[in-house]
Amino acid sequence: MAHESRSRRRLSQSSYPEDITRTVESAAGSWPSVLAPRLAYFAAVARTEHVTRAAHELGVPQSTLSRALVRLEQDLGVDLFARHGRTLSLTPAGRTFLASVERALGEVERAAEAVRADADPEAGKVAFGFLHTMGSETVPGLLREFRVHHPRVRFALVQGYGEWMLERMRAGELDLCLTSPVPNAPDLVARRLDEQRLRLVVPEDHRLAARKRVRLAEAAEEAFVTLEPPFGLRRITDDLCAQAGFRPRIAFEGEEAETLRGLVAAGLGVALLPPPAFARPGVVELTVTAPRAVREIGVAWLADRPVPPPVAAFREFLLGRRGRLLA
Template sequence: MDTEALRWFQMVADGATVTEVAELEMRSQPGISRAFSRLEAEVGAELFQRSGRLLTLTPAGAAFHRHVGAALHRLDDGLAAVQQLVSPETGTVAVAFQASLGTWLVPDLIGSFRAQFPEVRFDLRSKADELVSSVGPRGTVDLELSTLRVADDDVRWRPLVREPIRLLLPQDHPLSDRREASLADVADDPFIAPAPSSLLRTQLEQLCSRAGVELRVSLVADDLPTLRGYVASGLGVAIIPARWDAGAIEPSSPRVHYLELTDPEAERNVGLSWNAQRRLLPAAELFRTHVLRRAESGRLPRPVPIP
């Protein structure tokens, strides 16, 4: 079928007049009318009926219209895929990421990649629920940066860097002059806990369980800046990912202290995941390769050491 005729059909079906379509497409009105006649002949039914000066859909036209939009959308996706094959450096990459990675890992990866491929665009999405994969069967992104590993044979996950987990104390805490401590050392303290949808909350519960510490949650923080603020106000202690170098925008406060957490497994693996059952378009494949090579060559940021 003539794809131009299909696009004109959709425009008229969505409320445009033939005159408006002709002006927009710089075609004659008789030419568009003839295109509609050919389209009706191919479909085998009348698609429009005249209502005054307007064309409205017949029942057959309405049924056809429900499928034309999806078909044109798929066609446009196919044309975009071909364009990326011809010029993969101009595509769009959809990336989901854990919010705590947005201050150091995401800027490093995007910045270093765009230094090579400045025309590639990114659709960046901070994950609201860190316990659900964005690249699973119902995922809508190309790649995910997260500490989440899902039990799905279709999802591939590659480790990038180990992220230390540290203990965060208020300035006047009795242990604030130390360099390291364990969860057992703060077993009697109230905890500021991350939100239940956070992977850090899951890890806090696991670490306390292994250490034999009863977790007493005094407040729940929806994000890390709020968590730091609660600790700085002396409302409790918390665990928190390490601060990172490479100019990361990492909010801090002189009223809090970071301590090395000596408990076993007080770290988390940050990785890159994607769905092996979906073919990545070239721009996304370029970025995937860049991320893995940058990790393999040791060029990712490093955690700031405890002074």
């Protein structure tokens, strides 16, 4: 019986019975699911060259380990070991296979360590997205304050416009994002944190530049420089102009608020923008009295995704800043 078992293991794929051959052929399309559970067993036996010692090292019954090795050789259609009583040695095919198995197991171990590190409450990672206009002052201030009590938490920071960040979050690339307008979608949880006043930015030699306050309707005949349509601030600009009774005449569209300020300074139009981090020469920023020109800032995350501890801690920190996020 033992001789028959050894002979069966040494069959080449071409000499397999028809049903075993079909099994190997069907498994070839899903090797990871077939082989993965047995790779660690194979590597342990290859390292010890002894089934009993490997079984003890792995904490599994010897019979379980022996069956796993036989199945592995049957699935591959090659002998990985030469048997010498209770000891084994790798065949040339086994040595080739072992090199790849060790690399694969090493990658799995590194990946496991990485995800465990990212979930560490004190030293994990938060993938955080935010609007370009919040990158120069607001977000650095938030991170500085948060890290007073969580100094080892790491951040992967991504800047973009609202819809783009939400798609990145749905794709698993972001944990949280600060965005505007506050999204309303069934797959998201979003909380309003604060609101930011928008100002009408005009060139310093503009007819309205001597004013401190202005009604938006007074700019109805002006050329506007705005962000491109996918940006939330562009939609807010269009909505506010509609409330003021006009449709803005767009002269230039861009992707970054400070570029728009530069266009305004060059006399190429006016813009509705949030306050700058630093005063920009060549422009005057006017308070808009009507309609009420604000944009809401909120934090959003996916409704059905588990939240690792460092992400939960930062989310609670942001929620605790409601009403003073932009202070």
